[in-house]
Amino acid sequence: MSTIFSVLYIYLDSLAFLLLSALGLIIILGMMGVTNMAHGEFMMLGAYTVSLSCNAGLPLAPAVLLATATTGLLGMATERLIIRRFYGNLLQSLVATWGLSLVLSQGMLILMGPSLPGVPMPLGGFGVADKSYASYRLLLPAIGVGVLLLLWVVLFRTRAGMKIRATMQNPEIAQAMGVNVKAVYLLTFGAGSALAGFAGALYAPTTVIGPLFGNSFLAPAFVTVVVSGGADIILGAAMSSGALGAVEGSFNYLFGSVTGRMCLLVATMFLLRCFPAGLSDVLNRRRR
Amino acid sequence: MFFQVKELCSGYGAIGIVMDVSLSVDKGDICVILGRNGVGKTTLMKTLIGSLKVRAGEIRFEGRGMERMPTHARARLGIAYVPQGRGIFSDLTVEENLRMGEGIGSGKPPYDEVFAYFPRLRERLRQKGGTLSGGEQSQLALGRALIGNPRLALLDEPSEGVQPNIVDEMGEVLARLNRETGLTIILVEQNIEYALGIATTCRIMAKGRLVEEVGKDELSDPETRRRHLAI
Numbered sequence: 001m002s003t004i005f006s007v008l009y010i011y012l013d014s015l016a017f018l019l020l021s022a023l024g025l026i027i028i029l030g031m032m033g034v035t036n037m038a039h040g041e042f043m044m045l046g047a048y049t050v051s052l053s054c055n056a057g058l059p060l061a062p063a064v065l066l067a068t069a070t071t072g073l074l075g076m077a078t079e080r081l082i083i084r085r086f087y088g089n090l091l092q093s094l095v096a097t098w099g100l101s102l103v104l105s106q107g108m109l110i111l112m113g114p115s116l117p118g119v120p121m122p123l124g125g126f127g128v129a130d131k132s133y134a135s136y137r138l139l140l141p142a143i144g145v146g147v148l149l150l151l152w153v154v155l156f157r158t159r160a161g162m163k164i165r166a167t168m169q170n171p172e173i174a175q176a177m178g179v180n181v182k183a184v185y186l187l188t189f190g191a192g193s194a195l196a197g198f199a200g201a202l203y204a205p206t207t208v209i210g211p212l213f214g215n216s217f218l219a220p221a222f223v224t225v226v227v228s229g230g231a232d233i234i235l236g237a238a239m240s241s242g243a244l245g246a247v248e249g250s251f252n253y254l255f256g257s258v259t260g261r262m263c264l265l266v267a268t269m270f271l272l273r274c275f276p277a278g279l280s281d282v283l284n285r286r287r288r
Numbered sequence: 289m290f291f292q293v294k295e296l297c298s299g300y301g302a303i304g305i306v307m308d309v310s311l312s313v314d315k316g317d318i319c320v321i322l323g324r325n326g327v328g329k330t331t332l333m334k335t336l337i338g339s340l341k342v343r344a345g346e347i348r349f350e351g352r353g354m355e356r357m358p359t360h361a362r363a364r365l366g367i368a369y370v371p372q373g374r375g376i377f378s379d380l381t382v383e384e385n386l387r388m389g390e391g392i393g394s395g396k397p398p399y400d401e402v403f404a405y406f407p408r409l410r411e412r413l414r415q416k417g418g419t420l421s422g423g424e425q426s427q428l429a430l431g432r433a434l435i436g437n438p439r440l441a442l443l444d445e446p447s448e449g450v451q452p453n454i455v456d457e458m459g460e461v462l463a464r465l466n467r468e469t470g471l472t473i474i475l476v477e478q479n480i481e482y483a484l485g486i487a488t489t490c491r492i493m494a495k496g497r498l499v500e501e502v503g504k505d506e507l508s509d510p511e512t513r514r515r516h517l518a519i
Contacts (some may be wrong), residue, residue, distance in 0.1 A: 159387070162380065162384050162387065162388065163388070163391075165377075165379065165380060166377045166380060166384075166388050169377050169378070169379055169380070170375060170377060172339050172359075172371075172375070173371060173375040173377070174377075174388070175338070175339070175358070175359040175360050175363070176337050176338075176339070176359055176360075176363050176368075176369040176371070176375075176392075177363060177388045177389060177391045177392060177432075177436075178360050178363040178364045178391030178392055178436070179360055179388075179391060180358070180360045181360065
C-alpha cells in the first residue's frame with residue numbers, strides 16, 4: 001500500500017513537472033511554431049515575481065497571479081520587439097530567443113545577485129505508513145490538468161480560440177475574414193508567456209530561486225511538446241506528459257532522479273524514432 | 289463610382305507584376321477579368337484585398353481610399369475574398385469555417401440562405417474542412433464569403449479543379465446573388481464559358497496590364513478570343 005502510494009506520488013510529481021513546464025510552450029512552439037529558447041527565463045521571471053512579492057508580504061495565490069500577468073506583459077513586449085521579425089524562420093528565432101535567454105538570466109544575475117530568498121511551501125504535509133509527503137506536490141498535477149482543460153475550452157469552445165486556430169493555420173485568409181492577425185500573434189505569444197510565468201511561479205516554493213531557475217525546465221518542456229506533436233496539441237500534451245512522466249517517475253523511484261532524467265531523454269529518442277510526427281499524430285490517423 | 293482602381297502597381301520583391309492597372313466597377317456589376325496563366329490576375333486580387341502592398345496608385349471603395357488599409361480593415365468594410373485554391377481552414381470544421389466568415393461585413397449572418405444555395409454544407413457541418421471534396425470546398429469558400437453579407441466579392445478562379453456540373457451551379461448562384469442582393473463581383477477566371485455567361489463587363493489582362501474593355505459578343509467570336517487568350 002505504502003509502496004503503491006509512493007510510486008503514484010513520484011509519477012504525479014513527474015507528470016506535473018512535464019506538463020506545467022510545457023504549458024506555455026504548447027502554445028508558443030506547438031501552435032505558433034516559435035522555438036522559444038527563452039521559455040525557461042520566462043519561468044524564472046515568474047518565480048522571481050513570486051519571491052519578491054511573497055517576501056514583501058503578499059500571499060502565494062495572488063503572487064502567482066501577479067507573476068502570470070507580469071510575464072504575460074513581458075511576453076507581449078518580446079513579441080512586439082523581437083519575435084515578430086522571425087515568424088516562419090526556425091533557426092533565426094532559435095538564435096534570437098537564445099540570445100534573449102542569456103540577456104535575461106545574466107541581467108538578473110547582475111541586477112539581483114545569485115539567488116533570491118525562497119518561498120515556504122504552503123499546505124504542509126501528511127504521512128502514509130512511515131513516509132511523509134508534501135500536499136503541495138499533489139496540488140500541482142491537479143492544477144496542470146485543470147489549466148490544460150481550460151486551454152482546450154478557450155481554444156475549441158470560444159470564438160477567440162477559433163480565430164487563433166484559423167490564424168495559426170492560414171494568416172493570410174484569416175486576415176481576409178476580418179481578423180487582426182498582428183494582434184492575434186501578440187496576444188497568443190503573451191498568453192504562452194503568461195503560462196510559462198504561471199508555471200515558474202508555482203514551482204518557486206519547491207526549489208532555489210536564482211537566475212538559472214529556468215534551466216532545469218527547458219529540456220523537459222521541449223521534450224514534452226515535441227513528443228506531443230502538432231496534430232492535437234491538448235490531447236498530445238496530456239499523452240506525452242502521461243507517458244514520459246511514467247518513464248521518468250518509475251526510473252526515478254528505482255534508481256534516483258539522475259537516472260530518471262536520463263531515461264526520460266532515452267524514451268524521448270525512442271518515441272520520436274517510432275512516431276516522428278508525435279503521439280497526437282498517431283491518434284489523429286487512427287480517428288480517420 | 290462604387291469601386292475604383294487607379295494606376296495600381298504591385299509585385300513581389302524587386303519584381304513588378306501588376307502595372308498601371310485602372311479599373312472601375314459599378315454597384316451591381318459582375319466584372320470578369322480574363323487572361324492567360326501568369327499575367328498577374330492573382331497578384332492583382334491579392335493587392336486589392338491587401339495581402340500584397342500597393343507600390344503606387346489608388347484603390348477606392350465607395351469613395352474611400354483604402355490602399356493603405358490593412359487587410360482585416362478592408363474585409364470589415366464588406367469586401368469578401370475567395371482566394372485561388374479556396375483557402376479553406378482544413379483543421380477547422382465546416383461550421384467553424386463558415387463562422388469565420390462572419391468577420392467580413394456586418395448584419396445578421398444569412399445561414400439559411402447559404403444553406404439554401406449549398407445544401408451539402410449543412411450535411412457536413414461537423415466535418416473538418418480538409419476532408420471535403422474539391423467541389424464542396426469551393427462551395428464552402430463561397431458560402432463562407434457570403435456569410436459576411438459582403439457588398440463586394442473578389443473571386444479568384446473559384447471554378448479551378450471543380451467538376452463541370454458544380455461550376456455551372458456556382459455560376460447560377462453568383463448570377464442569382466447578383467440579381468437578388470445586388471452583390472458586386474470581381475471575378476478572375478480561366479473558364480471562359482461560364483464567366484462570360486454571367487459577366488456584365490469583361491476586361492482582359494496581359495503582361496500585368498489591363499487592356500481595353502471587351503464586349504461579351506466580341507469574345508464569342510473565336511478569332512478575337514484566340515488573339516486575347518490562347519495559350
